[in-house]
Amino acid sequence: MSDNSSTSFVTRLAKRFKAKPSSSRRLGLGPQLLLQLIMFTIAASVMYPLLWVISLSLDPRNILRPTELRLIPPGATLENYRQVFIQPTPNPVSLSELALNSFSLSIGTAIVSVLIGVFAAYAFSRRRFAGRQALMISVLAVLMLPAIATLPALFVLLNRVQISIGEIQFNLRNSLWGVSLAVLSGLLPFAIWNLKGYLDTIPKDLEEAALIDGCTRNQAFFRVTLPLAVPALAVTGFLGFMATWSEFAISWQFLTNPKDFTLAMGLYNMVGQFAGSVSWSRFSAMAILFALPVSVVYLYLQKYIVSGLAIGGVKG
Amino acid sequence: MRKKINPYLYLIPALLVMGVITFYPMGFQLWMSFTNYGIRNLRFDAPPPDWVGLANYVRILTTNLGLGNFSFWRVLGFNLFWAFSNVIIHVTLGIMIAVVLNTAGLWFKRIYRVIYILPIVIPQIIVANVFRNMFDPDWGAINQGLALIGSLFGLSPDLFHIRWIAQLGYPISGIPLTLSYFALLITNIWLGWPFMTIVATGALQSIPHELYGAADIDGASGLQKFWRITLPLIRPAMVPAAVYGLVVTFNLFTLIYFLSGGGPLRETEILLTVAFRLVNEQRLYGLAAAFSVYIFFVLLGLTLLTNYITRATESYEI
Structure with missing residues (x-):
């Protein structure tokens, strides 16, 4: 890495100038205000969509479409959230059922991928053995390929696993188990x-x-x-959880029974082509309920995650 | 010498699982790509599909696959342009904002940092859907916001019913990019720059102040310091981040599928959205498998290219 050359350059320079502890130059009022204006404008552009969604979700009129920009709509209420909790989509499933499906799927695949992955990762990291290079390249090659690119085969193969005993019809493809396997197929190389x-x-x-x-x-x-790797396990597990929590393509392709649907599918049911009658207020409440739990955890973990991406994800 | 553990023992669980659900399906998919695997072959007792040789591969390159207004080369070209145009903007903005944010004595730094992290932590599927509503021509927050700003300049709000997603034709004559490309670009800029800012901030903070002090003594201007000190020293951190961003953006299925749906007239379709349509809408599994093989080679090429770029820039001397 060029790190070395730059650090030696830095130390040389630093030695030469033996600089005094950098007196943090004070920013004049003019530049300060100019920079504040820039930073505030950027912050506003980041907040604008978020405030818009929050404002919509609190609107008591259950408006189909908003006609004005308002932060706190008159008579703000949590009614939309209550509606979403009971039945977010035209399908007869409650939010808790959707959330439970998403949660089981995400937590299951995340834990399994990390538990299996850490052993393989250890072997790759610490041992030198015949075939190591070839195996690592094949893991990387799989990692390079997005989930959608393996969807045709997974769909066809998992669809072959069908059991019918009397009344009970089970098709692995059309179940959360099948989705878990398909998700895990991409998540495991990532975890490793x-x-x-x-x-x-x-x-x-x-x-x-x-x-x-x-x-x-x-x-x-x-x-x-x-034990030293526990934080890494947690972060890797969380990244897998997050990816599966918002996974759409596989579950949409696999599942047909509304009782199995995930939150992401529920969300799509609220905005897709047949959802013209779902009010944006309710969609916004759903979006917030979908995003809030994972976003809060992510916010808490992001320091580790970004540095982790710099180490594990990128340096490949 | 202590007895060494057998590394294969540690690998067995992962290899078993990946063998069954990753490597075997990939091999199977390669076989599928030479057949006309379709919906009639799905049934448990269905006959095996016919071997069609390279017909799927030829069909993808030469026909519109029944999708209408589809051309493989145009989609590939757009996909590459999409990735590169985004990442160039992300990196530029990310560095600029990081430099401002790193200015000594700037007020409210901590508040800005927390706000700027938000686009990273929100699931993309939510961002895509919310922006889809925001770009609505009549009720969307973008047009309403523009109308509000326009009214300050005495412009009628009727001017701002811009059809961001559905508008046909190219707003800038001579450049074949629809308005929906710009809607996607705006959304992805919103999504993408904070990651680059975080990486750049980390790199900036590892630059010793003494360097700038030395440059001051030599009478360097602010711009000179940026080009000669800041940029070369954050470069080792920014290049891998940019490569990572490039691959992620190239495969940004969620955003495009939910925001523009690849429209209008497939102008903003990328390889992955087409691949999903072939499976989900057309149900041509053999064809989709062949399409995925193409995607594999495109990504392989992209990875080799970025590796080459990373290596080439690594040997950069100050």
């Missing part, structure tokens, strides 16, 4: 690669110290490396 990136940053010395203290290799992994 992301975790490998993290494990690479944990110093080997720690494990070697444990070995000297009489641990076996397995113990060194379970007692030293794995």
